Structure formats: C-alpha cells, structure tokens
Amino acid sequence: MHPNPIFRKTPDARALDLIRARAFGQLTVHADGQLHAAHVPVLLSSDALTLDIHLVRSNPIARALTTPQDALLCIAGPDGYVSPDWYGVEDQVPTWNYIAVQLRGTLELLDHATMRDMLDRQSAHFEDQLPKPPWTTDKMTPEVLDRMMRQIVPCRMTITDLQSTFKLSQNKPDDVRMRAADGMDTSGIGTDTATLAALMRTPPE
Numbered sequence: 453m454h455p456n457p458i459f460r461k462t463p464d465a466r467a468l469d470l471i472r473a474r475a476f477g478q479l480t481v482h483a484d485g486q487l488h489a490a491h492v493p494v495l496l497s498s499d500a501l502t503l504d505i506h507l508v509r510s511n512p513i514a515r516a517l518t519t520p521q522d523a524l525l526c527i528a529g530p531d532g533y534v535s536p537d538w539y540g541v542e543d544q545v546p547t548w549n550y551i552a553v554q555l556r557g558t559l560e561l562l563d564h565a566t567m568r569d570m571l572d573r574q575s576a577h578f579e580d581q582l583p584k585p586p587w588t589t590d591k592m593t594p595e596v597l598d599r600m601m602r603q604i605v606p607c608r609m610t611i612t613d614l615q616s617t618f619k620l621s622q623n624k625p626d627d628v629r630m631r632a633a634d635g636m637d638t639s640g641i642g643t644d645t646a647t648l649a650a651l652m653r654t655p656p657e
Contacts, residue, residue: 453554454617462656467553467616470529471496471503475577477527479505479609481559483516494525494609495574503555503609504570514561514605523559523609528552530651532642534621538635539628549619549636549648556613562606570606620648620655629655 453460471477471494480489490513495504503525507514513521529551536544562570572589579586589597621629633652639645 453552453615454619456619456623458622459617459619460615462616462618464614464616466618466656467614468496468500470551470553470616471527471555474527474529477525479513479559480524480526481513481516481521483513483521486512488512488516493574494527495570495577501611503557503611504574505559505607505609506567506570506574506604507607509603509605513559514607517559517561517605517607520558520560523557525555525557525609526552527555528643530642530644530648532636532639532645532648534632535635535639538632539624540631541628548642549621549652550642551616551618551620551648551651553614553616555609555611557609557611559607559609562608564605567601567604567606571601571604618651618656620652622655629653 475495476491476493478489479492480487482488488511490507490511492505492507497503531548531550534547534549536546568589575587575589579588592600621632624632629652633649636645636649636652642648
C-alpha cells in the first residue's frame, strides 16, 4: 500500500464496497518455499469477515492447502496515468492514480460438499446484475456439472487485516485536482478512467 497517509484515509466500508463490486483479485500464497499467485473471483461474506474463493484443483495454491496458509489478496479498482500538463501549474511530474485494496488472512480448504453452494452464490452475485433471467446450475446436466465441479475446490479466507489506497490527487489543491480530473476524463490511458476522474472530483475524506 502507498505510504502517504493522505491516500489511506478511506473508511473501510468504502473499501468493502469496492471488494463486493469488483469481486475479482490476485491471491498470493507462500508455500513450499515459493510464491504462488492466482487470479480468482471472490465473494465477501455479509459480515465482511471471510472471502469465499474457488480454485482449479491443479493450482499450486490448492495443492498447498493441506494445512491453512497465510494469504494476501489484492483487488484493483480503476487506474490511470496523470500527465503533469493537466495540473496547470509548474514543476510537476507524471504519476499514476489508482484504487487498490489489500486483504491479509488465513486461507483454508473447505469440504468439497460445499462447492455447489459456493458456486451458486458466486454466480448469483454476478447474474443478478445482468439484464436477463439469471443462469443457475440447475440449467446444467447433473452429470456434466458433477464432473466439472470435481475439477475445482472451495476455499475460504478469514480476513485478519484490510488496507486500502485511494490515490486520487488529494495531495494537490482542489482546483489543481479538478483540472487533473478533467484530463483523466478524456485520457483512456489506464482502466476505467472516466470512473477514476469522477472519484478524483469527490475523493474519500
């Protein structure tokens, strides 16, 4: 996480909103003397204490879960390049604005009997946001579904620490930050820069 405290003032509730909305991140575990990373969909519990995750059975992280493992999950929001010209003041340098949340905790393997329920809850989280009747596992041929579910394993991460960075040019005067937001609005160098520009105009306090 960025060390500047001005970018670290975001309330945890706002960071949790990002986790629920994005619901996808990079999971990192140190096991067998190596670092292993996997990009995974995640489902935050209603009490924000745990994350449900499923992994391909052959993933090294899944194979390492014979015992619970310390884990780090990083979730990124919008990001974008900031040109010094946008500030309208002299002696500025390029930078990159972004939103990121880091969660640390303990990752453990769950009983495989919970896999169907986890898959149903994870898919419902996304399907309910689409303008169509939701897909459900009931649409699958039972034998095909069982065969596919045998290839994935359910895991749960118990969260012990949450840190976030909302780097939105809060270290600049308001008028300078607003000009930078206008530049970001039309930039396109990054991910979802229009959303990032809107956040720059109303950063967390």
